[in-house]
Amino acid sequence: MSDHIVLETRGLTRVFGERVPVRALDGVDLKVTAGEILAIIGPSGSGKSTLLNLIGALDTPSSGEVIIDGTPLTQVRNLDSFRGKTIGFVFQSHNLLPTLTARENVEVPMYELRIGGKKRRARAVDLLDLVGLAHRADHLPSQMSGGERQRVAIARALANEPAIVLADEPTGNLDSATTADIMALFARLNQERGLTLVLVTHNTEVAAAAQRVITIRDGKIQRDVSMGSEIERELLLFKSSVLGQAIMRGDALPPELAAIAPGLSHLLEGV
Numbered sequence: 001m002s003d004h005i006v007l008e009t010r011g012l013t014r015v016f017g018e019r020v021p022v023r024a025l026d027g028v029d030l031k032v033t034a035g036e037i038l039a040i041i042g043p044s045g046s047g048k049s050t051l052l053n054l055i056g057a058l059d060t061p062s063s064g065e066v067i068i069d070g071t072p073l074t075q076v077r078n079l080d081s082f083r084g085k086t087i088g089f090v091f092q093s094h095n096l097l098p099t100l101t102a103r104e105n106v107e108v109p110m111y112e113l114r115i116g117g118k119k120r121r122a123r124a125v126d127l128l129d130l131v132g133l134a135h136r137a138d139h140l141p142s143q144m145s146g147g148e149r150q151r152v153a154i155a156r157a158l159a160n161e162p163a164i165v166l167a168d169e170p171t172g173n174l175d176s177a178t179t180a181d182i183m184a185l186f187a188r189l190n191q192e193r194g195l196t197l198v199l200v201t202h203n204t205e206v207a208a209a210a211q212r213v214i215t216i217r218d219g220k221i222q223r224d225v226s227m228g229s230e231i232e233r234e235l236l237l238f239k240s241s242v243l244g245q246a247i248m249r250g251d252a253l254p255p256e257l258a259a260i261a262p263g264l265s266h267l268l269e270g271v
């Protein structure tokens with residue numbers, strides 16, 4: 001991992017509504033290094049999607065700024081073109097066009113860069129090969145499984161070799177085995193291609209696969225933890241377990257656990 005900052009937010013704030021304003025995001029400062037996998041977790045409504053949409057220039061901040069690869073978004077003349085070149089998106093729903101084959105779907109973002117037909121096709125086939133779907137190139141989305149469709153969506157996100165890929169609950173519609181496959185694919189792309197990934201998830205197992213986990217609450221960054229060691233991963237997983245939740249809530253526990261609960265809850269606070 002280099003120390004090149006590929007994404008930075010400064011005081012990023014988004015207020016929705018006028019009469020009853022909701023501060024969906026409240027002064028978020030964030031730096032993401034090239035080659036990092038960052039997971040954003042937090043309760044429903046905490047501002048995760050709002051943050052991702054602002055980073056991806058799909059929404060405009062009320063105040064503060066987003067800087068992608070050294071360029072403040074406010075200085076970008078043609079946002080559509082900038083977005084197409086610099087950012088890849090993966091959503092919970094794959095959003096593939098149903099009448100296009102896998103290969104044609106992967107080619108879609110390349111039109112923005114006016115890449116010629118031959119090169120477009122070759123690159124799409126390479127990307128499908130990269131995600132293990134060369135044999136599905138001519139299939140329609142309806143002829144593929146949920147996990148395969150999401151892999152096509154990942155290949156499409158990589159179409160223009162973006163500086164950063166943003167994924168909002170990319171495994172939200174998948175079973176746990178397929179979720180593990182998709183996370184393994186992201187990890188391989190990270191290792192082989194230096195993929196920089198910002199991933200929103202409410203699945204702690206997904207988050208534990210990241211190198212860094214940010215917790216958002218009420219539009220603010222509450223915790224920012226580097227998963228430097230196996231212990232931090234295990235603690236994060238334990239935190240979402242029934243027992244971990246009980247300890248965090250301060251529930252009454254059997255005596256043998258009550259004795260160590262204060263120490264554990266302190267440890268869990270840190271992840």
Ligand SMILES: Nc1ncnc2c1ncn2[C@@H]1O[C@H](COP(=O)(O)OP(=O)(O)O)[C@@H](O)[C@H]1O
Nearest residue numbers: 016017022024043044045046047048049050051
């Ligand atoms: N377009 C919008 N208009 C009004 N309120 C919104 C809009 N988008 C999000 N919000 C509100 O902002 C808060 C954060 O939402 P969101 O970022 O979608 O949360 P999360 O993705 O963490 O579940 C919520 O209170 C939500 O109701």
Ligand SMILES: [Mg+2]
Nearest residue numbers: 048049050168
């Ligand atoms: Mg959301």
